[in-house]
Amino acid sequence: MLNARFDADWHNISSGLRRDLGAQIYGQWIRSISLGDFCDLTGTLELLLPSDFSASWVSDHYADRLRLAWSITNSSVKQLKIRTRPGAPRVELLRASNNAERAVAQEASEALAPRSALDPRMTFANFVKGQTNVLALSAAERVASKDKPLFNPLYLQAATGQGKTHLMHAIGHAYSEVNPDAQILYMSAEKFMMEFVTAMRRKEVME
Template structure:
């Protein structure tokens, strides 16, 4: 495949591994500038994107590119250069020699530059089922009367269940009804980065003023503000200023407010003061409906047995459903024929039969640490602080339940603790999860993350 096809294939896979908000933010206007001798040079629109991809997504990008072409051994990033490549050499990037790289035809990346909204996310294309009826109804009500009902609207649910679609549907619907409305959609990571840059440049007031006249503020993945005290403080002030003027605030997260660790109590209180609705897992019939709708959008068609096979085997992530469809569509276009069920099973074996049930102690500790906003070494210490004891017990619980590790082994893994400590931790979490809905939700969210690492 040529370099454009290679990047298109990468985007098709990456979008199902990160949130749609982050995908649209960091992969817009990117492409492969050069591919030569096992080295890929990725062009990005600015230095900030370059730094972010290098530091946060390089491992994912390299792993994906290498899976598509095992000759790729290294990935580099350059700000989109004007200079043509001559004699296979990498160009020297001049100070102002930048231009925007033509974006591949990727619908997730076609956003309105004023609002950051993607026009393809509408209520009409949002499939409603028993798993998301409440959040959809609340979102529709907000779109009819922004700022006057359910403010703030807080929607939470697992990865790939349609939170971003629903949030942006509200913004697009409000804009359709009243084009004069000022709407801003932003991921919490981009918001936090804006705060950090404004502090560095000593213009925090200028940053906040950019939000003061907004009619609808939509923040995706708010859980990433966990532990960022200064960012939380500035967001609190922006939140209050908008709320007092009856401006609509819409928030999404992968967990309810109570389960977001290291979140200021005053912010948690504000979030809980509005409408909280969760998106759960879609049932089989809804998954079939989603697949058929996606096919209709893409003007493609597959047999019912293939759709039923996908729906039966991919149960917890709508993004993965779409990813499976994209693989089959690519096959159909390349071979000018629809795949049979046997071919579909072969093409999707890495998606459906990926080693989701394989993990290890390191991944468990990593997932638990990230969820509770701790460093991995904190969990492994002998600290008796409440905010560390519980995560440590949760990690011990997962090692026993998911890995069937012996209690002596678990004890040794956590700084040589006695096996009775591991037994106590396992029994305590097991017992409390039966009576605490919040803890059970935390355990389910952490488990999902463990098998995504």
């Protein structure tokens, strides 16, 4: 099942993802990925995860980043198929029979919704304030307020692990609280780039 010829590539890709995403996110979602079959005809490589939930989450949140990394590392990989590892236990959340199980099912369903790209743990209340990020925190809080933001766009630059991603998620959460009807889109640079390139190829940039 495992495709050993791509092991070195996956080692390099996963190392880069660990550096970019941080040890916690990497350990939660990426570390458990293993390589499955590869179709030489279509250039499709399988990425296998231990559960339906983790496969859906990785597909929704990291598929574009993974596709970009593979396209850069190995040109023979044209497509990725993210699915549950064969033999993994399957959980039928929609058949929950009591209130506790229904709550779990609802939470999982919400986690798979498009707006779930905002991490519920990354709020202003949970942000660790320090001397190096006090200005960024203040600017982020102003962007998320009801008043017209002084910074538009707000550009955050810092080394890995200093809270850039946390602040972006926190802005989304805080803004949605004061503007419940607002449409909020959280998108990685990789996803934007891939969608923009695709639009250019299809001559649909304005759309």
